[in-house]
Amino acid sequence: MKAMKKTYMEKYFASVLFGFSDTLPIIKNANGFKGKGANKLETLVENLGIEAGQAHNDINDVIMLEKILDKLNVPKSSVVNVCLKWSDAVKKQIFNEKLHTVIKSLDFIKECTSYNIRKKMIEADITSNIICDAYKYNGLEGLKSLLGKNENNVVLVTKSSKVIEKIFKYLQNSKNIFSGT
Numbered sequence: 354m355k356a357m358k359k360t361y362m363e364k365y366f367a368s369v370l371f372g373f374s375d376t377l378p379i380i381k382n383a384n385g386f387k388g389k390g391a392n393k394l395e396t397l398v399e400n401l402g403i404e405a406g407q408a409h410n411d412i413n414d415v416i417m418l419e420k421i422l423d424k425l426n427v428p429k430s431s432v433v434n435v436c437l438k439w440s441d442a443v444k445k446q447i448f449n450e451k452l453h454t455v456i457k458s459l460d461f462i463k464e465c466t467s468y469n470i471r472k473k474m475i476e477a478d479i480t481s482n483i484i485c486d487a488y489k490y491n492g493l494e495g496l497k498s499l500l501g502k503n504e505n506n507v508v509l510v511t512k513s514s515k516v517i518e519k520i521f522k523y524l525q526n527s528k529n530i531f532s533g534t
Contacts, residue, residue, distance in 0.1 A: 354446050367443075372436040376418060379432065383425040397421050448476070459484075465523035466516070473510045474500070484520075493521045 357363045381392055390396055394417060398405045403420045406413030422432070437445070452472065458481050459471040474484070479499065487495035496517050500510040511517065 354442060367439055370439055372438040373442055374432045374436045376422065376432060379427055379435065380421065380425065383427050394418065394421075401425070461527075462520060462523060465519050470511060470516060477509045479510065485524075488521065488524045493518065496521050496524075 354363075357366050377392060380397065384392070384397070386392055386397075386400070394414060395405070397403075398417050398421065401421060401424045403417065403424060406416060422429075452475065455475050456468070456471055459466075459474060461481060462484070463471065483499065484496070487499040489495075491498070497514075500517050500520070501512060502508050
């Protein structure tokens with residue numbers, strides 16, 4: 354995606370590309386080869402007796418990958434089913450580009466939360482103000498409803514009561530972080 358953007362080819366690829374598929378897990382599942390390097394392109398080509406082109410040449414890599422999938426009897430639908438759609442890849446790229454800046458807004462709770470929990474908060478559009486309001490107005494229950502399951506029983510950030518209680522206790526002991534209190 355970065356290379357496409359850098360070369361001003363995003364619009365072209367968006368018009369001809371459905372998305373991206375990671376074939377490594379599919380191939381590992383289909384062949385059962387274990388061990389370091391057992392599923393490298395060159396190793397698979399050799400072990401499966403496939404005529405090899407020059408490895409790490411984009412077009413040859415795609416041709417060899419298609420031959421590997423055919424040799425392992427992997428249906429094309431398996432590759433399509435794990436596809437990350439172009440539009441989702443673009444959203445993911447934009448999210449990752451802004452993550453570094455946005456996550457700083459949650460630094461006030463970094464002593465009681467992991468990076469991944471704060472990242473999930475950002476993915477759920479939970480801001481520092483929303484966290485503070487949930488705590489101020491409804492305490493632990495407010496944080497549970499904000500960070501736990503929503504009305505559709507979907508987990509927004511975490512289903513771990515321990516994580517939510519840790520945030521609650523931290524906020525309880527940090528009342529000075531709230532403006533106006």
